[in-house]
Amino acid sequence: MSVEKVDTLIVGGGQAGLAMSEHLSKCGVPHLVLERNRIAERWRSERWDSLVANGPAWHDRFPGMEFPDTDPDAFVAKEKVADYFVAYAQMIAAPVRCGVEVRKVQRLVGRAGFQVETSDGEIEARSLVAATGAFQRPVIPAVVPEDAGPVQIHSSAYRNPGQLPEGAVLVVGSGSSGVQIADELQRAGRRVYLSVGPHDRPPRAYRERDFCWWLGVLGKWDAQTPAPGTEHVTIAVSGARGGETIDFRRLAAQGMTLVGRTESYKDGTMIFAPDLARNIARGDANYMSVLDEADAYIARNGLNLPEEPSARKIGPDPQCVTDPIFDLDLTEAGISSIIWATGFTVDYSWLKVDVFDEKGKPRHQRGVSTESGIYFLGLPWQSRRGSSFIWGVWHDAQHLADHISTQRKYLAYHTAANRETKVA
Structure with missing residues (x-):
């Protein structure tokens, strides 16, 4: 059975995953986004019917697109927020694959990258971004x-x-x-x-x-x-x-x-x-x-x-x-x-790599984990107070994309240097 290979795999198709996709595209990094349900599913099915965003429309959005037909000072209803992210994914041509659950991730043996078991087969990725956020398990x-x-x-x-x-x-x-x-x-x-x-x-x-x-x-x-x-x-x-x-x-x-x-x-x-x-x-x-x-x-x-x-x-x-x-x-x-109404905790049981402390929290610096090639996005206080908000996660994604792009350049130099050595 063939194994699909991608450069960077993003797990999660919500606001964090889409922000990550946008910045990776700008950096020229090939990637794939896996979402087990629909884009921004939690806004639709894990919130109460009358919920609206807690910030006004001019503030709680990505820089690249405003909420259509909406007063900038209005508080947007949850379904409209979800629709916004679907439209944003289309605008940036995000390579999102819905209905695919990531079940297990572990490091490849003897070579760089990760083996990813999904409900739709196996994938190998050089880098992986856990963009599932911190609100995973009630x-x-x-x-x-x-x-x-x-x-x-x-x-x-x-x-x-x-x-x-x-x-x-x-x-x-x-x-x-x-x-x-x-x-x-x-x-x-x-x-x-x-x-x-x-x-x-x-x-x-x-x-x-x-x-x-x-x-x-x-x-x-x-x-x-x-x-x-x-x-x-x-x-x-x-x-x-x-x-x-x-x-x-x-x-x-x-x-x-x-x-x-x-x-x-x-x-x-x-x-x-x-x-x-x-x-x-x-x-x-x-x-x-x-x-x-x-x-x-x-x-x-x-x-x-x-x-x-x-x-x-x-x-x-x-x-x-x-x-x-x-x-x-x-x-x-x-x-x-x-x-x-007692909050959530993280659930990274699918991520079988050594990047967690004794409480199960990711060890990282601004989302760059202690395990080379593993990244986190959407965590509270990831880089600042605004990190878990819509606009904040967009800026944190930019930092991670720059880091991933830089690491790819180092690896590209290594590959080129090896070729030159063999030719000589």
Whole structure:
């Protein structure tokens, strides 16, 4: 059986894989993109129905193409985001092969390159880019037994309120996904409990400029490492309903019950940490710090942007914060569903090379791994804060493409030198 040979193989046909393909083409590097489903599949089938991008259209895109027929300040619906990537793949003539799953990758013995086992046969590649990103395997903490009673799903499996059985819902996680899902459920008439952990809570917009713009001009997208103690802190931000600042007090005023970080479960009762007020205060401090930095930037640069004193008004703490719930009997509360908005972990079980640390995380520098010829793309903080965002992954791909191209030139010199030696 013949073995297909490619110079560089890209695993994953989402935003990372397409960005990588574009830059490899510009560098003249022959390559192939394998996608086990459809292009940008996760945007279509692993997100809830009403999801929109958390950044405005002018920001959350590749430099080479704008969203068609879209207000630059709009927040694009998930299906339109997926369609954008399909159109982008066509525009750059990306060599994407859909419906092919990569099952195993291992280094060739005695020669350069890798043996790749796929659902469509074997491939040999000189270089390989794992462009599957960091959001591969949903994480549901082993807190509540599966037979405890309530339906339990990860946020990636949630679609809409009608999917859940009648009754109240506990949403665990106060990042973008958890807050938006909890808000949607509450607006649909559900009784909602939201477990709030440590988080950052930036303004959606301030003084007529979006949060994404402020992160850019304040240099925060380019931060190379997270601040101490913030490695696992979530960000509560939303593009829903045209974009709005997440306000936990407002959610409580609308009828949502806030509780602290979920700690444990015993005999039908969920136990929450006594940290709700502290977590809310921390989010407020982050919010105010962004406003302070924005005001200082405006004054320093003499920008003509209207003042917004109302943005600094923070209302009183609701009763669920001043008199918090530390334990909740799920049956008495009528909770029939638990949604775990608790993030994802990586899954590189198919990649049988020595590039991972004891926690299974890739060892790399800006995506260039410790194993020659293996690259990673789409990781959070791969080179900077913006690395896992649409525009950020595009810039990281450029760095990897340059590295791959340079390595090919070294190998080309070696091959040419060998020929000259043999002729002499």
